[in-house]
Amino acid sequence: MTWLKNPLNTVHRKQKDGFGHAVDLAPYPIDWNDLSRFDRMAALMMRAAAAEGVRITWGADWDGDGKPREKGESDSPHFQLAR
Ligand SMILES: [Zn+2]
Numbered sequence: 627m628t629w630l631k632n633p634l635n636t637v638h639r640k641q642k643d644g645f646g647h648a649v650d651l652a653p654y655p656i657d658w659n660d661l662s663r664f665d666r667m668a669a670l671m672m673r674a675a676a677a678e679g680v681r682i683t684w685g686a687d688w689d690g691d692g693k694p695r696e697k698g699e700s701d702s703p704h705f706q707l708a709r
Contacts, residue, residue, distance in 0.1 A: 648706035681708035
């Protein structure tokens with residue numbers, strides 16, 4: 627199942643370096659309507675990425691300004707390597 631407009635155009639797929647560059651995560655137990663839990667998970671992901679020296683982007687805050695969903699972003703489970 628996919629909700630992407632073009633499921634072949636995603637960095638989840640294997641890239642030139644042989645790896646996917648995205649993951650989709652959800653806090654367990656999953657409640658798709660409780661976005662505050664996704665926000666907390668994203669904060670933890672950003673902290674972990676910083677600790678590892680990796681730049682990542684979150685699907686609910688594409689510009690990374692710390693304001694989730696301000697432009698209608700709706701991919702709260704999605705994290706990918708920054709480009
Ligand atoms: Zn994704």
